[in-house]
Amino acid sequence: MTRVVLVHGIAQQLKGPETITEAWLPSLNDGLAISGSDTLSRQDVAVAFYGDLFRRPGHRGLGEPPLDASDVEPGLEHELLLAWWQAAADAEAPVPGPDAPARLRTPRVVQRALNALSHSAFFAGLAESAMIGSARQVRRYFTEPEVRRAAGERLTRAVTGETTVIIAHSLGSVVAYETLCAHPQWQDLTLITLGSPLAVRGLVFDRLRPAPTGGTARWPVPVKRWINIADRGDAVALIKELAPSFGTRVQDLMVNNGAHAHDVRPYLTARETGLVLAEALG
Template identity: 90%
Template sequence: MTRVVLVHGIAQQLNGPETIAEAWLPCLNDGLALSGVGTLPRDDISVAFYGDLFRRPGHRGLGEPPLDASDVEPGLEHELLLSWWEAAAAADTRVPGPDATGRLRTPRVVQRALNALSHSAFFAGLAESAMIGSARQVRSYFTEPEVRRAAGERLARSVTGETVVIVAHSLGSVVAYETLCAHPQWQDLTLITLGSPLAVRGLVFDRLRPAPHGGTARWPVPLKRWINIADHGDAVALIKELAPSFGTRIQDQTVNNGAHAHDVRPYLTARETGLALAKALGRAVRS
């Protein structure tokens, strides 16, 4: 019985639905516990997994082929990296901004962005190749119709007559929004978005389907409730409030995820997420 559908974000191509479910379920239950309600059994959740759509084919050698600054494509990949850089620098004093000078300055602006992002809370510890790969997945979703279609189909197959809530992280919130808009026959669902980039103009918002009109995006017909949760330091969720772009019925909330602003785990363990999930499931919460 799938009551809760989970939609992951970027950089999950080497995982799978069971791996993600195993990682997310304890975190969800920790958030529910902070709300004073019982836990979810494994049978109550399913994962709309689409990460394999971004997995590269095999090649000679170990691991995935590395990417460097020269592999960043102009347009969306380039602009995403620069926007993440600006947001990370604004939120974290350890991250040199685009106007910073000194030893991190290089002739290539993309290389400067990658160097700076390596000091940020979200990208710390990630190789350049992984950062570029994250931007590339967003670009692939918006520019490769077969990827976009397949991701939406994965989510549509996961939603059943028993589903009451969709929990979507990062790029998964884009998949969730577009799929909900494409299925107006679904009814009475709750959407919980975590670290969502949906309202980022130019990069995400203006590329949505259906296309926004007059600066406002369409409200998905199946939704009776939409709770959006973002950390102030989340460089991927550049615009923390979705209500101005998607309608005042959205409940925008902020959380503090500590050093890992975009990591899904602290989003899931937050009491705010637990409260939203508990209410969607019709459970009484502790005041």
């Protein structure tokens, strides 16, 4: 009985629905337990997994050459990396900002962005190729119709008549929003978005389907309640509050995730998340 559907975000292409569940469910139950609520069983949750859509196919070589700054495509990939850089610099003292003097060895603005992001909590330990790959997944979702359609279909298949809550992290919140808008026949769902980039104008918001009108996005008909949860230091959720863009019915909450502001696990273990999930489950 699928009561809760989980929708993951970027950089999950080497995992699968079982490994996502294994990682998310204990944190989800910690949040419920901390809030004083009953926990969920494995049968209560399902993962709308779409990460494999971004997994590069194998080939006969020893491995694909890693991506570097020269591989960053102009437009969305470039602008997204710069936006992450600015947000990380604003939130974290160790991250040099775009106004910091450039080193002679890194004159290119993209290379400077990648170097700076390597000092951020979210991107620390990631190779340049992985950072570029994260931006590329966002670009591919919005520019490759088959990827966008397939991601939505994965969520559509996961939702059942017993589903009452959809929890979506990062890019998964975009998948969830668009899929919910496309299925007005669904009813009485609670949407919980974590670290969502939905309100980022120019990069995400203006690319949504259905397209926003007059600066405001359409309310997803099946959603009776929408709670958006963000950490102030989350460099991916560049705009922390969704209510100004999606309507005052959105309830925006702030949490403190510590050093790993965009990581889904501290989002799930937060008491605030546990309380709204428990209320949604009745």
